[in-house]
Amino acid sequence: MTRRDMIKRTAGSAMIAGAAMATGQALLDAQRTGYPVRQGAYPSEGTRLIRPPGAVPEDEFLAGCIRCYRCQDACEPGAIHFFTESAGKHYHTPFIDPSVSPCTLCMKCTQTCPTHVLEPLQWEDRAKVDMATVTLREDMCLSHKAKALRNEQAMLMRLGEEPTEATGTDERRGPCGECFTVCPMRRRAIKLEPGAYLAPLVFEDQCVGCGLCEDICRVMVRGEPAIRVVPKRGTI
Ligand code: SF4
Numbered sequence: 001m002t003r004r005d006m007i008k009r010t011a012g013s014a015m016i017a018g019a020a021m022a023t024g025q026a027l028l029d030a031q032r033t034g035y036p037v038r039q040g041a042y043p044s045e046g047t048r049l050i051r052p053p054g055a056v057p058e059d060e061f062l063a064g065c066i067r068c069y070r071c072q073d074a075c076e077p078g079a080i081h082f083f084t085e086s087a088g089k090h091y092h093t094p095f096i097d098p099s100v101s102p103c104t105l106c107m108k109c110t111q112t113c114p115t116h117v118l119e120p121l122q123w124e125d126r127a128k129v130d131m132a133t134v135t136l137r138e139d140m141c142l143s144h145k146a147k148a149l150r151n152e153q154a155m156l157m158r159l160g161e162e163p164t165e166a167t168g169t170d171e172r173r174g175p176c177g178e179c180f181t182v183c184p185m186r187r188r189a190i191k192l193e194p195g196a197y198l199a200p201l202v203f204e205d206q207c208v209g210c211g212l213c214e215d216i217c218r219v220m221v222r223g224e225p226a227i228r229v230v231p232k233r234g235t236i
């Protein structure tokens with residue numbers, strides 16, 4: 001091989017390596033800009049209008065609820081609250097606030113309602129419940145954050161760069177999956193991604209809106225939960 005051939009071969013290898021680095025960097029940049037995947041989706045200013053299980057449509061509910069408080073008396077977990085006069089036409093009607101206490105779907109309130117604006121239900125009927133739905137911010141979820149950091153570190157190592165260190169000693173991340181564990185609709189409303197991170201995937205149309213996931217997530221992240229109930233009847 002002549003000296004000229006060697007120089008050409010070396011230059012070709014360098015170009016290929018450069019192109020690979022550029023592609024890897026582009027992938028890393030795309031991953032950085034593409035992450036977090038979902039964010040800023042919490043529209044809950046004010047109190048979420050979440051009626052107890054089995055509630056009929058809102059107009060019928062307001063017309064039929066006699067403000068007797070029996071549903072609240074039946075609710076052992078203390079999930080049912082009542083609006084005060086400041087809530088206008090909703091005054092003295094029941095609602096659930098998952099940030100205070102979630103609904104365990106025991107269905108006792110539905111069996112107590114004298115006017116049947118809460119349709120009588122059993123635990124086995126839970127798939128019929130339609131209190132609210134759910135959304136997940138992957139940038140706040142411990143599992144998704146751990147997975148994203150690991151992917152970024154792996155990419156940097158492939159590029160021959162120093163892996164990033166976890167920033168902020170107070171930032172929590174790591175395999176969690178507790179929302180999946182507590183969800184009464186697990187494997188339907190919440191599934192776990194395959195792999196070691198126990199990262200949840202949510203399926204909004206299968207969620208009944210009980211708030212058990214939001215409640216446990218608040219404990220796990222020690223603050224604003226990554227997974228939250230979203231009301232279907234708006235806020236007040
Ligand atoms: S189903 Fe049970 S936990 Fe849920 S609001 Fe009714 S009584 Fe309370």
Ligand code: SF4
Binds near residue numbers: 141144213
């Ligand atoms: S409980 Fe919260 S932090 Fe844990 S996996 Fe579920 S969404 Fe993520």
Ligand code: SF4
Binds near residue numbers: 185212214
């Ligand atoms: S996703 Fe959350 S709110 Fe929906 S059914 Fe499961 S635990 Fe309840």
